[in-house]
Amino acid sequence: MLYNYLKLAYRNLLRQKFYTAINVVGLTLGITCCLLIFLFVQNELSYDKFHAQGDRIYRVLRVGNMNGDKTKIPYVSGPYAPALLTDFPSDVKAAVRVMSTNALFSYQDKTFKEERVFITDPEFLTMFSFPLVQGDPRQALADPDNVVISQAIAQKYFGSENPMGKLLTLDKNQTCKVAGVVANVPDNSHLKFDFVFSIKDYESQEWFQRWNNNSMFTYVLLEEKTNPENLLAQFPAFMEKHRGSETKKEGQNMTLELQPLHAIHLDTNTQFDFAEQGNKSNVYIFSAIAVFILLIACINFMNLASARSAGRAKEVGVRKVLGAYKQHLISQFLSESTLLTFIAVALSLGLIILILPYFNTFAEKHLAIPFTNPWLYVFLVGVALGVGLLAGSYPAFFLSSFEPVKVLRGRLASSAGHPLLRKALVVSQFSLSIFLMIGTVVIFRQMDYVQNKNLGFSKEHVITIPLDNEEIYSRSRAFINRLQQLPDVQSVSVMSGEPGGFHDRYVFNVIDKPNETWSFRTAFSDENYLPTLGIKLIAGRNFSKSFATDSVAAILLNETAVKNLGWTPQEAIGKEFVDPSHWAEQQAPRRRKVTGVVQDFHFSSLKETIEPLVIAMRPDRRLVAIRLAAGNPKSSLAAIEKVFNQTAPKYPFQYTFLDESFGKLYKSEQKQAQILAVFSVLAISIACLGLLGLASYTTQQRRKEIGIRKVLGASVSNVVTLLSQDFLKLVLLANILAWPLAWWAMHKWLQDFTYRVELSALIFIVAGVMALLIAIVTVSFQALKVAVANPVNALRDE
Incomplete structure (x- = not known):
């Protein structure tokens, strides 16, 4: 019996080559996306699971x-x-x-x-x-x-x-x-x-x-x-x-x-963690995308199968008259959909083998297909059966319920399934697609915002060199002196951490506020810290070699620190702080005076609010920052490398541009935006495949109507408009449904950023217009073919 079901399913798929191709391509793309995301999510969830204890x-x-x-x-x-x-x-x-x-x-x-x-x-x-x-x-x-x-x-x-x-x-x-x-x-x-x-x-x-x-x-x-x-x-x-x-x-x-x-891998609540960390939100986001894309592909199948139900109505009627039971017909139609999905799964597996190396390069991952893992095959069979049963369920139950007498009298021929359901499925498809489009645009806008926002310091033309070995560390003063003599070097500063990097947190006592302790992020540097990083001083003065005590008795505060302490920038000048008791080089508590207040600058990611910051002159030489003159950076770097090699000849010269280093803070989100853009394009493509098939079937069903209209004087534009307007109404409705959901999801995602873009209505309008244009092109292609056809050919069968 099963063999007969499969044989009939195979014949029916071959008989409708165009619709079979649309379904196979749509399902293959959908399942491929689903499998890729499955590999990504499985990899993220598998971190450190291989340890026996x-x-x-x-x-x-x-x-x-x-x-x-x-x-x-x-x-x-x-x-x-x-x-x-x-x-x-x-x-x-x-x-x-x-x-x-x-x-x-x-x-x-x-x-x-x-x-x-x-x-x-x-x-x-x-x-x-x-x-x-x-x-x-x-x-x-x-x-x-x-x-x-x-x-x-x-x-x-x-x-x-x-x-x-x-x-x-x-x-x-x-x-x-x-x-x-x-x-x-x-x-x-x-x-x-x-x-x-x-x-x-x-x-x-x-x-x-x-x-x-x-x-x-x-x-x-x-x-x-x-x-x-x-x-x-x-x-x-x-x-x-x-x-x-x-x-x-x-x-x-x-x-x-x-x-x-x-x-550990998915916990992002720890600070200063050198361990490679993922993002739990990404796991949820990409899992949802996999479900969305698979649903779009399934909707394609259901839509085309229900639309073509009128064409198979007589087949159902004849088979029922000849003794077929309802369960036999359901099994037959489910066999067709399952066979189709198994073909799609096989094609998807082959496609993944081809594209996985490119995807790994693009996503900067090392994903591999675990052929030796039996759970892979359980997953593949589960996807094939699940998608096959889901996609074929409605057509199977709908077609098998036809009454043979009504069918053979032609009463169902014009229904072509439930048009209301088909419209609901089209709306669902495009709602999901528009949702992904809006998400992609918002993420790209946020990434552009964080890359171009005024950070309160100048990160261009600045390189950093780590002082991470004893040779360069012990000779750092000589290294800096030599660098300052180079013509293309404008300023050099040795510091504990650059903006976007590590900043310690220390607790200070403030003389004017007894019985209180205050926590501040700290940066340790020298008198060249502000000019090297282009940080603006808004009150008081910078550190200076002219004041011998600055190295042990002066600090700078940022605006946030001053505000939290209840002072104005001018009032803060001269206020005294007590050094943390465990600073190693001090013999007794030492007081430091505020000599200046700097404008707030983003020394951490834009995901974090600007915290109170103390800048102190204290030996903590972790890196050197060098501001270069605008011009030819290659010659400047060559000169700096020569000085480095003279100072620390045993070690290779390594440097980082500060703007590139700061950009890495958002590397995960940028990659997420790029991957989301790819999947959004695929989702739209799959939805358009379904729309193309549905438009093709609808226009074929209305060939005679169109022929009569053309004979009575309808123009090509009239016919194209007539055939397109119903679909465009559905896409407009999809926009109305997608916008609130997309706003909620993107609003939640943006909460990870303290400084973020606004969810402008223009984003939603642009996404909606793009979806409409794509639908117009897709539907008009089929409508135009029927509109320009000779009406005599359509009416000849009457």
Whole structure:
């Protein structure tokens, strides 16, 4: 019986080649989009799921709450891990610290600057499931001079040689021995590394023993029977025991939280996190897009099948007279739709194999089709059956319900299915398409806004060079002096962080406001900070070498800090602050006076409000910012590189343009906008395919009517207007339905940005007009074919 159903389905599909092609192309595009998004979502949700003990591994977060400002920071200091093991022996099975750094590695004539270097506890290789292909994970990091490298690094440095026991030169002055080779870290890991060293050499250093630095991730492996909630309840007492006096002095209510390993990638509530993070909103957005596009493709099928129901009415009537039951007819029509979707799924799989490399390049992902995963085939069969049953359900039940007597008398011939349902389906299709179009336009407008908004500083013609190795760090003053002598260099400043980068948070006491503590973001720099970044001074004066005490007794505030303190810019001048008690270089609390107030500038992403900022002259040399003269940047960079090579000859010259660095803050949203634009075009294309098929069928059904109208004097434009207006009314209705939904969704999305564009009515009107124009072109193409045809041919059969 099933074989007969499939054979008849195959014949019927071949008989209607045009409509079959439209359905196959539409379903293939829809299922391809759905599968691509499935791979993306599956990849995002799979981060860190490969660790055997992953459900018991947590990252320790330090949570501060001061004046209602709650922050979650994933960094703690060295003493936390041993203290957690000591204080909670029955709950914490293991604790591992991870510091990320970079270093210069050499082997024979090969030298490379490596960025993915971890310094960690030896238990790192047993807590996490990063399998060693060579070496013993329990012994590989027992010796502080050992290093574990990835397979990619082994190939890069040693080629076909056995890397075990080989000596690598670290920073040109010390050697380390390869004691293990770890399999390349999967892409879906938030911890990505190529080198792993033991942390033992650092444990005796004074800075490592301080509780108040933010230097490393700390992970704990809980015992199997441990309830994390019970452990969380004990953390306030733990913090009171180890840091109570310090946090009270700083006016902070500080505790710890446990972040599940599986949640790290999609949790964007942590600050200053170097771990690669995704976006939970993107997962929801693209999942919804997949459903939308698949629905549009299904609607195409349902629309065409119901429209063509009159053409198959007599077939149903004859088969019923010959003894066919309703369930037989339903099975027949569902077989047709399911066969069609299986064909579309097969074509989609082939199409994905072809386009996936290009999609990965475009989306900057490393997605792969998991052919060895049985769930892939479950998903494919599920999509085929689900889409087949969904798309074929209405036509199957509608056609099988025809009464044979009425059908054979021709009473259903003119109905062509329920026109109201077909109109509702067309409206649904275009509503979804218009929704995607509006979303694309809004996201692109917001991205253009953040790229071109006045940030309060000048990011053009500024490059930054990290002071991330001992050679350049120790010679930074000589490096700056040489740079200042270059003709194309206008200004040079050494600082703790550039706008868009990392800015510490410290707590200050204000002399005029006793018994209060104030939290400020901080930037440490020199007298060239303002001119190098083009920041405007609105009151007082900048730091100056003419005032010898500025280096230890002066600060600048931004407008927001002054406003929060209840002062005007002029009133702030001369006000005194007390340095944070744990600034390392001071012997006793030191007072600093406000010498100037700067205009607010966006030192963080536009997703965040401008916070109170203190700018202080204090040694914290993390990078150098250089303002270049407008002109030829290549010659300027060549001159700067020459100075760098003279200063730090062991290390490669690396730099970043500040405007490019700031633009990376919105890289995820920009990529999201581009991908959304592609899927929007595909959604519109699929909707137009359905409209094309429906318009073709409708115009064919009205050929005789059009012939009579032309004989009676109707012009071609009259006929085209007649055939198009019904469809255009549906698209107008689709706009009315799509606009409120699109406004709500985009309003929610824009809430992630503190500074954002307005949802202008023009955006909705443009999207609506575009949809109308696309529909006009699609429908007019078919209408014009019928309108210019000879009416004699249409009336000949009468």
